[in-house]
Amino acid sequence: MESPLIKLRDIRKTYQISKITYEVLKGINLEVQRGDFLAIMGPSGGGKSTLLNILGLLDKPTSGSYIFEDRDVTTLNAEELSKFRNLKIGFIFQAFHLVPWASALENVLLPVLYRGKLTDEDVKKAEKLLERLGLKNKINLKPAELSGGQQQRVAIARALINQPVLLLADEPTGNLDSESSKEVMDILEELNKEGLTIIMVTHELDIASRAKKKKILRDGIFIDS
Numbered sequence: 001m002e003s004p005l006i007k008l009r010d011i012r013k014t015y016q017i018s019k020i021t022y023e024v025l026k027g028i029n030l031e032v033q034r035g036d037f038l039a040i041m042g043p044s045g046g047g048k049s050t051l052l053n054i055l056g057l058l059d060k061p062t063s064g065s066y067i068f069e070d071r072d073v074t075t076l077n078a079e080e081l082s083k084f085r086n087l088k089i090g091f092i093f094q095a096f097h098l099v100p101w102a103s104a105l106e107n108v109l110l111p112v113l114y115r116g117k118l119t120d121e122d123v124k125k126a127e128k129l130l131e132r133l134g135l136k137n138k139i140n141l142k143p144a145e146l147s148g149g150q151q152q153r154v155a156i157a158r159a160l161i162n163q164p165v166l167l168l169a170d171e172p173t174g175n176l177d178s179e180s181s182k183e184v185m186d187i188l189e190e191l192n193k194e195g196l197t198i199i200m201v202t203h204e205l206d207i208a209s210r211a212k213k214k215k216i217l218r219d220g221i222f223i224d225s
Contacts, residue, residue, distance in 0.1 A: 002034065004033050005032050005034045005166065006030065006032040006055070006067070007030075007066075008067075009064055010064040011027070011028040011030075012061060013025040013062050025047050025050055026219070026221050028221070030222070034165075035195055035196075036199075036212060036213060037192040037210075037212040038200070038211060039213070039214045039215070040200070040214075040215050041203065041215070046219055046220065047217050047219075052170055052201050055199060056085065056168050057073060057084060061074065069088070088164055089165075089166045090159030090167045092152070092156055092170065093155065094170055094174035096143070098151055098155060102142070102143075103139065103140045104135060104138050105127065105139040105140065107158055108154060109122060109126050112161055127139060129160055133153040133154075134153065135150060148177070148180055149177075149179070152175075152184050160191075165197060167196055167198045167199075168199050169188065169198060172188070174203075185207060188200070
């Protein structure tokens with residue numbers, strides 16, 4: 001049997017504020033198989049964002065092991081983490097996080113620039129991604145000239161440009177109207193059907209219902225959903 005893409009074992013995260021220690025994650029165990037589409041739900045303050053930051057290699061756990069593709073990524077240094085993250089993980093955020101003075105095409109190409117030299121092939125790939133997401137005629141527009149749904153589709157294209165094995169979505173429909181939310185979820189479902197592993201944080205039950213699996217995180221631990 002193929003080993004999980006992700007395996008978390010007793011992941012804990014504590015923060016020290018003044019003389020008080022806060023334990024945000026209290027022993028998280030999780031396995032994510034290749035091709036999973038997992039929705040993580042739960043009340044604010046339950047640890048969802050902290051867990052997503054650890055999964056995305058933006059933060060390190062205080063203790064526990066994080067195995068990604070049979071590699072313990074908690075042992076990587078900052079430079080190794082940055083390279084690994086850029087090649088393996090794509091991110092979609094509620095607030096889009098597009099560069100306001102850059103065009104849609106330039107925003108999509110940013111992860112490639114972080115990786116190294118830009119090639120004509122990279123530009124063609126970005127153009128094809130934007131075309132696939134219905135933005136063929138929008139590639140030269142700035143974010144302020146796009147609707148919220150269009151901005152999120154640019155963000156999805158940016159997340160896919162390096163062909164990641166894992167897509168992390170943090171409230172991907174939180175700033176969108178109902179129609180744009182449906183369009184974004186249709187795109188995520190299609191990507192998952194093509195084999196992309198997706199972990200999504202959401203407060204919305206109807207959005208979570210589009211995922212294959214659902215877990216509820218409350219007070220730093222998973223509870224039965």
